[in-house]
Amino acid sequence: MERPNTLAVSFKARAEKGKDGVAPLYLKLTVNKVVREVSLKYSVDLKLWNSRKGRPKLITDEMRQLNTELETEAGLVLKAYKEIEREGDVLNADAVKNRYTGINQPEAAYTLKILMSEYEKDQKPDMEWGSWKNYVTTYRYISAYVTDQYAANDIRVSKMDHAFMAGFKTYIRENPLIPHRPAGQNGLAKHIERVKRMVNWAQQSGKLAVNRVEKYRAPKKKYVRKYITEFELLDLETCKLNDPVQQMVRDFFIFAVYTGVSYGDLMALKPIDLVVGLDGQRWISNQRLKSENYFLVPLLHQPLAIIKKYWEDERSIEREALFPYISNSKLNTELKIISTARCYSRPLRFHDARHMFATYITLAKNVPIESVSKMMGHAKISTTQVYAKIVAAKVKEDMTILQARLDQQQPTTVKLLEVSMEEIIARHKSLSNKTIEPENRLSAETVDYQTEEAEQSCTVETPSLSYRINYVVSK
Template identity: 25%
Template sequence: MATRITYSFVLKPEANKRGLNPIYIRAFQHGKKIEIATSVALSKEDWSEKKQRVKRRNLAHEKYNAILEAFEKKALKVILNNFVHEDTALTLGQFKDYMHSAGQSEESFTNYILHYLNENKARLKLESWWSYKSQITKMLKFKKEVAFADINEKFINDYQHYMLHVLRNNENTVSKSLRSLRTFVNISMRYGYIKSNPFKYITIKKVDGKRDFLTAEELNKLSQAYFTGEIVDVKEKEILQYFLFSCYTGLRYSDLKVLKTSSIEGNSLQIKMHKTGYMVGIPLTNKALQLLPEQSQSQTVFRVYCNKVTNRILKELGRRYNIPKKLTCHVARHTFATVSITLGIPIEVVSKLLGHTNLKTTQVYAKIVDSVKEREMAKWDTL
């Protein structure tokens, strides 16, 4: 059986700057030890080694002993919970991280973050606000009540395991949730609700997920269905219209929603990217120009349906036209990037058109276009 942690309070022989001796928790496991500072410091004469408490002669003995009892209750709780509920023994490092939260608030971490989000809704992008709210809902499925004192390295690792093996989230989804949690932790640390950083020794990985995109042939199939009038349902036609426009321009769904008629001047489009705030100029191809409504009675170019409706209709169209891809609005942006690279447009130009702030973001698309690799490697045959 795994060796459990034992501990005791100890009086440090070295005095601090005030001439007082700090009280530490000394914990042992497998012959190794760690020490965890408490906020209690006193004269040697005021400490009872036998009772592990501050003597009554000290004027602040009630306060100090209450602090030590809080530490002891927390130590007993984490050791007992691990013994009853966990298959692997608690490590000294995990014990130390948990005990560092002993002085933290037992108030609700999730309620505080929800209150913070509501107070700051006006300055957050709506997509970010909803994303953060959904992350809190997801966390509460893992644990019904999450206090500030619960947030430690073990909680993060357990939550990660839950997302991977219970919810069956992919690694990128898990990484996104952990980044949101880290944001919440940073907010809590800024306002003093969490004392030490539980993410200090945790690395959040980001892997390149699968990016569905249309081939030139699949794009032409949908384009032909639109322009030849095969699509007669009004909603389907409107959704396919702005989906195809995105395929030919690379605009995000959030940019399509706010695209104004005033942004289009002649054969070019000038738009401030919703996500990055960057101004981007996009020359419009003949296909893109043909997709623009002839007359728009509103300030926006397209009538854009909500994401859920848009993606549902796109999936239906994908099945109807035998396109073996999970069509979503963002597939259009991936399509623009990959088809552009396939056509031989320099990746630096594609990056500018997409409004990327870093060329590395665009290089992901170059990795997944096999035809480009084949075309470039064929240049060796000309030697």
């Protein structure tokens, strides 16, 4: 006689994987004496865990809530077991585990790996490699996360919720792909955004009924960008560089400073992109690789001279381009070497040139923001307005430095034990031999003498009261 199938579900706190007395919880399912474990998204204080019963001690509201959620998980395992039994498929521990974790489920067979594969087929052809490679990195992170945290090779998209995304964020931070180089706050947010973008795409494509990650938020940190100063830019233009590669890197950076082109657009420039404008001068006109927006930039003397320098370079001719090829990583590495050797205020990156074009070269020189937006190929003027804020911040910073310098120029101070208003005026008359009329009377601490042609001021301190007085000298 055939023995009936049996199912048992229990929970276990893995103390060996815990830290500071808190251990992760695992679900243990047994089908016909074959055991499989699944990592859960819960952790528990070992002091509040009843290892004999495999349940939390119901002494706090938090533990009672945890117990309810564990009962829900046990119910999902039972549901998976019943579904397989009803469908007549092979019923074993692996089948139940896979159905519970979202693998091989008929109506919900839309898993993360299927989503990523379909998204790649649909979106990759419209993206540049520089943008798509970021998705590749996100794929590597989320695949490793599912394998390590859920003990599975895949997970159905419908099970991805707020807790899944929160755990994914933590996993990225604690498990960098490159050792000792963890992702920063904005890097984490970018990975979260890509996953949400894929899930949103699945929902819009009719492949997913409910989007459970839509409302998850990963805040970004706002940074105040800092760039090299105009003095450092002048030094970069004029300094002597013996290395031919560094000379070329410097030329490309200066070209971008005076045109605003990005690395990708620079490498894509061809002789056909040089046009003659209505003013009879040379311009560059092309389509941005990133946004496909057109940009049109008049060539100043500096970039025009750089184009002429590489016009007949064999490497440029071979590429049928304006400039020889150099990789973005090599470009930035050499820029960092140059800026470090020249003791600049911060390491250079090639993209800094585009920011400098928008700030120092154009907006700070009163070029209209609409013109700057067109030259930079921005789809929205709000993108360009970010640089306008940077210019305003730079002006404020410069004025703060000026104020500090002025504050260091301490005026002559005279302190009197007792003085009357008449004595103050008489003293100023004797100093200037000019008629002085009081203009204002303000409270202050000390007496300042500032010699000006049209205006003088002083502050008088006495034991009983103080005055700050501005005088207009009558000629």
